[in-house]
Amino acid sequence: MKARVFVFGSVVRGDYVVGLSDIDVAVVSEEFEDREKRLKVY
Numbered sequence: 001m002k003a004r005v006f007v008f009g010s011v012v013r014g015d016y017v018v019g020l021s022d023i024d025v026a027v028v029s030e031e032f033e034d035r036e037k038r039l040k041v042y
Helices: 035-039
Strands: 004-008 024-028
Touching: none
Parallel strands: none
Antiparallel strands: 004 024
């Protein structure tokens, strides 16, 4: 699968706190089957 992975939020800004912060990730690919799956947030 060809995909791009983007990391954003506190980890990129440099203010990530272990045990408190989450890691924001977006995976972008045209290979997802339908629009609903492309937009789904986990």
